Amino acid sequence: MTQTTDHGPAFPQIPVQVQGGxxxxxxxxxxxxxxxxxxxxxxxxxxxxxxxxxxxxxxxxxxxxxxxxxxxxxxxxxxxxxxxxxxxxxxxxxxxxxxxxxxxxxxxxxxxxxxxxxxxxxxxxxxxxxxxxxxxxxxxxxxxxxxxxxxxxxxxxxxxxxxxxxxxxxxxxxxxxxxxxxxxxxPCGPLSGRLPDRLRIGLTRAFLPGSRAGAAVRTATAATAVLLGGGALLVAVSLVWHADATQDSFLHLSAVWSGRLAVLLLGIVLVPNAAVWAASYGLGPGFAVGTEATATPLALYGDPALPPFPLVAVVPGEGPGTWLNWSAVVVPVAAGLAVGWFAAAPRGGPAGRAGGAGSFVRRRDTALDALLGAVLCGVAAALLAAASGGPLGTHRLAEFGPVWWLTGAAALVWTAVLGVPVALVLRIWRERGTGRPWYRPSPPGTGTGTADALSTAPGAGMPGPPAPGPATGGDAPGTGTGAGTGTGTAPRVSLRRPPRTRPVSAPAEARAQGPKTGADAKPDARPAAEPDAKAVRKDPEPPARASALEVLDALDEAAGPYDFLPPTPPTPATSPMPPAATSDPARPWAAPPSPWPSAPGAVPKRTRKPRQKPDPAPKPTPTDQPHD
Incomplete structure (x- = not known):
């Protein structure tokens, strides 16, 4: 019994390689x-x-x-x-x-x-x-x-x-x-090498994360989803509103449960088609109900050919439309708002909302994102309209569904007219009180931000302008701010150099009197320094509306060579090394004297002599005084 029920250790399974490659x-x-x-x-x-x-x-x-x-x-x-x-x-x-x-x-x-x-x-x-x-x-x-x-x-x-x-x-x-x-x-790349270089590079850049194409696709996807969702909501509301007609159509098509099951399954798979038709109805062009009738929010024109089917029973009746029919315009309005909302959103996702790369773009780029998203939404609406319609027979039943080019054009107009202004308004609203520029700031640690053309941030890898200050001696220039190595967003600093201080000349009266001599002359404690040619030079004033390149060219012409480098300290004169000292043979255990003058013992110590007080002048005696 034990031999039958007990199992030994399982053999390890060796992977079997498949032959054939x-x-x-x-x-x-x-x-x-x-x-x-x-x-x-x-x-x-x-x-x-x-x-x-x-x-x-x-x-x-x-x-x-x-x-x-x-x-x-x-x-x-x-x-x-x-x-x-x-x-x-x-x-x-x-x-x-x-x-x-x-x-x-x-x-x-x-x-x-x-x-x-x-x-x-x-x-x-x-x-x-x-x-x-x-x-x-x-x-x-x-x-x-x-x-x-x-x-x-x-x-x-x-x-x-x-x-x-x-x-x-x-x-x-x-x-x-x-x-x-x-x-x-x-993956977004690399593409096939058979494509031209410009096309391959352009497509690769277009679908990078945070690019304009990615933002436009995201915006168009949201707008198309809103259109389809709004159309499905219109179908559901219309089914409830026309519940009696829908029930009669469903019950009269078949009297057995198998036939009703087939009708129910067919209606379920046709729900997306009905949503597209309802979205086209809300956009304005409507959809064709046969070759001689068109259903729009304003009215139902012509003689419709309505086959007995539950989804067809929700088509509005003949005659002009009412406020219930006009309320279908809410669907394209919601799609336009979705375009504006997603076009004004940061491109970088959560990282962009935190202030990283792609958090803010120019307002012109925001408008272009919304416009491109509207174009893609119109293309998607046209494709869905073309796929959702078709014939159901001949003669009057030869055309059912929306006209694809009218639906696409209406979707483009609605989303572009509403989406672009909404995107700009949301962009301005999100920038309120933050003082953000038109260009997005560079993320910390990259040092490649876009700022105003006439300004730069210190510490971005460029030499800083010298600070105003007098020379510290001779021809040495004044000390200023050096080249920074840090990165980040700093307040803007103008490219124009600060005005330099000019040497103050003596008054005209002092120059007319000439140099003082004799007892009135006072010895100068320090030698007179020659005026610095760089300090006397006057920087050229750029025009008021000069471009960034003109300002930089003017500063380059005015600046001397290596003007931004700190002064080089003078090299001290090297003294010849004294000869090595020999040890005393009488005292071999003693260390040899140091050859350097500063070492103790090499130079005899100078003893300070006590200061002698001068003898006081002798007081005159009474005998030395003259007699009257």
Whole structure:
């Protein structure tokens, strides 16, 4: 019993190296691409088969349900479908792509290209190159996509072959490239050497942290998110406002739960499309409801062709709009405020808010950031409008959704007109009471700040101007401030030199009388110093509106050579070294006398003689006095 249940020590697992190297890795990437396509196709197939099995009256057999699932999978990539069993007997296109359904293949391809490029800590798995992984994943996915297109061609809702191939070639390589870029840590460079130098350097600088492109992308992303969020809020409010019409449409489309489940799932994946339509409605251009009608906040023009669907029931009724319709203008106003807020924010993030690099830029740059963010927001709105619309049939149903170029232009106008002034106002408001210049200050420790062209901070690696003061003797210049080595932000100091003191000349009357001689002359304790030519020189006065270069040129012409260096102290005259002293043979234990005069014993000490007091003058005796 013990021998059966007890286990011995486990053998250590030795890593097994995969044979094949890069070829095996590329083959694995090819298999990953095919697997990603199969997973997406399998998810939609399961949903379609569940609805088909639960339907009490299926229209076709399992082959028809599988072809419908394949067509829906291709529709998730943007492929236009063709419906052959229309009421009029003609072929009817179905070109509205559910935007939420697009996320399924995009995420699967992204992961299929990212996983093989992640480094293996144990080193057992070969790692392919980024370019090879993208190509292999794309080829594997396209093989499954082409086979699916060929299989779905015989169904009731068949895909257009050219549209299928075109959208697969557009979506799959982009998602695979994004996956490889994510696996490499989302680097911003270096770019390929095949690009021109100017283009490569410009793109690298444009996407550096804290650059204008980064600020514009951040601003456009925030504005686009506000537009989509505001559109989704409008859809939710309209669904609640038209709750009765939405409920009637949902219940009358199908009487069984399987059909209602299909309608519910279709409505969920079309919610992003409805949000884009609502955002275009708030921007002003609105959206088309058929070829003969357009819904705008002002009114619903024309005769709308509204198919029975819950999301279509929220479209405003015919006639002029009311204040409820006009309130949709809040969405673009919020997007414009978002542009201004993010454009006026510091570029450096938390470090910039703390006063580091990128904390403050010029006001002109702030306005340009807001304008560039508005342009990118308009481009994003146009792309979303083009992807969210399409035909639902022929004749009156041939056009549904917003017009992409009108939506993009309206988004650009709204965000630019509101975003630029708001950004400037916020910039001025944040600078109130701080006395910040138009240029951002340099962070501590860098010494490369941008300041006024006619000023500089002392201690930034430049020689300081000499301080005013008289000469200390001879021709030695006065002592001034030397060259600083520190960095930081200091108060501005003008480049103009301070006025120098001129030697004070004697008054005119003293010069006319001439030098004093005799008893009136007083000996001068110090010799007269010759006037310094540099002290007498007068600095040129620059013009009042001179530029920085003119001021510097004038100072260079006036300054003498090496004027900023301190005076060199005179070198003391060297005295010859005295000969070495010899020791006394009678006293070998005694140290030899030092040859230096300052040493004790080398020079005899001078004894100070006591000061003798002078004899007092003899007092006159009475005998020496003259007699009268």
């Amino acid at each position: 890069r070829r095996a890795a590329l083959a694995g990437c090819l298999l990953r691409g095919a697997t990603a396509a199969g997973l997406g196709l399998g998810v939609l197939t399961v949903l379609v088969m569940v609805v088909w099995i639960s339907s009490p009256y299926p229209d076709s057999g399992p082959h028809g349900a599988l072809r419908v699932a394949a067509s829906l999978w291709l529709l998730a990539h943007g492929t236009e479908l063709v419906r052959s069993d229309s009421l009029y007997g003609a072929v009817a296109p179905v070109g509205i792509t559910p935007l939420l359904l697009v996320l399924l293949p995009a995420l699967l391809v992204h992961r299929a290209a990212r996983d093989p490029l992640v480094p293996d800590p144990e080193g057992r798995r070969p790692r392919p190159s980024a370019r090879g992984a993208v190509v292999a994943v794309t080829l594997g996915y396209l093989l499954v996509g082409l086979a699916t297109t060929a299989y779905a061609a015989g169904g009731a809702i068949a895909p257009d072959p050219l549209s299928a191939v075109g959208h697969l070639l557009l979506l799959v390589p982009v998602a695979a490239t994004a996956g490889a870029w994510t696996a490499n840590g989302r």
